[in-house]
Amino acid sequence: MTIKETLEKFNIPCSQSEEKLLSSYMEEILEKNQSINLTAIKERQEFILKHYVDSLSVIGLKEYEEAGTVIDIGTGGGFPGVPLAIKSPEKQFLLLDSLEKRLKIIDEILLKLGVKNAGTLHVRAEDGGKDPKFRESFDLCVSRAVADLSVLSEYCLPFVKIKGSFIAYKGMDSDQEIEKAEKAIKTLGGEIVDIKETITNQRLVVISKVKQTPNKYPRKAGDPKRKPL
Numbered sequence: 001m002t003i004k005e006t007l008e009k010f011n012i013p014c015s016q017s018e019e020k021l022l023s024s025y026m027e028e029i030l031e032k033n034q035s036i037n038l039t040a041i042k043e044r045q046e047f048i049l050k051h052y053v054d055s056l057s058v059i060g061l062k063e064y065e066e067a068g069t070v071i072d073i074g075t076g077g078g079f080p081g082v083p084l085a086i087k088s089p090e091k092q093f094l095l096l097d098s099l100e101k102r103l104k105i106i107d108e109i110l111l112k113l114g115v116k117n118a119g120t121l122h123v124r125a126e127d128g129g130k131d132p133k134f135r136e137s138f139d140l141c142v143s144r145a146v147a148d149l150s151v152l153s154e155y156c157l158p159f160v161k162i163k164g165s166f167i168a169y170k171g172m173d174s175d176q177e178i179e180k181a182e183k184a185i186k187t188l189g190g191e192i193v194d195i196k197e198t199i200t201n202q203r204l205v206v207i208s209k210v211k212q213t214p215n216k217y218p219r220k221a222g223d224p225k226r227k228p229l
Helices: 003-009 016-032 044-053 081-087 100-113 149-159 175-187
Strands: 069-073 092-097 118-122 138-143 160-171 190-197 202-209
Touching (some): 003 016, 003 044, 069 081, 138 149, 149 160
Antiparallel strands (some): 160 202
């Protein structure tokens, strides 16, 4: 199935111009993946399902639709940020990762494809969340990063404006993880307002930023993972 056919099968509209950009991005990532690890997925149909359908599952959520500025924490090969930027040219995206080599490749591909509403930031999330330029300055944070939700919340919530949102992509077996993270989320100024099950059998944990994140968070690099809240 083509990208357009696959997305539309999952009720995600896709124009020919969007399909062309998504197809080109996939081919570029798979080619670069031969020399640097950008994705473990190498088969195209699986790539479309795991990286495109899954990434785009936030479309339609009020928290996503109302956001003008979006930061993607731990973007890796550009997911979910790049597919979302292609689908939402009216929004501005910042893709954060701690591995500079990955981001340089993403920058090159975005320039080549003419995607102008997405940029990259090479920094650890703990350091970026302390920077006044980025702290509490985004309408929405999204992340598919592989980290426990309590850890991920300390990475992500400091970037979100009050009344903004953080959406974490999680698996269906995340009940215990979500329950354990509630204390950390509250400590960081957040509140779980919804858990959506997606058409790809994933979960979107929607967290509203209800109050300011205390200045001591995020803690120094490495501490959130070593000593989760």
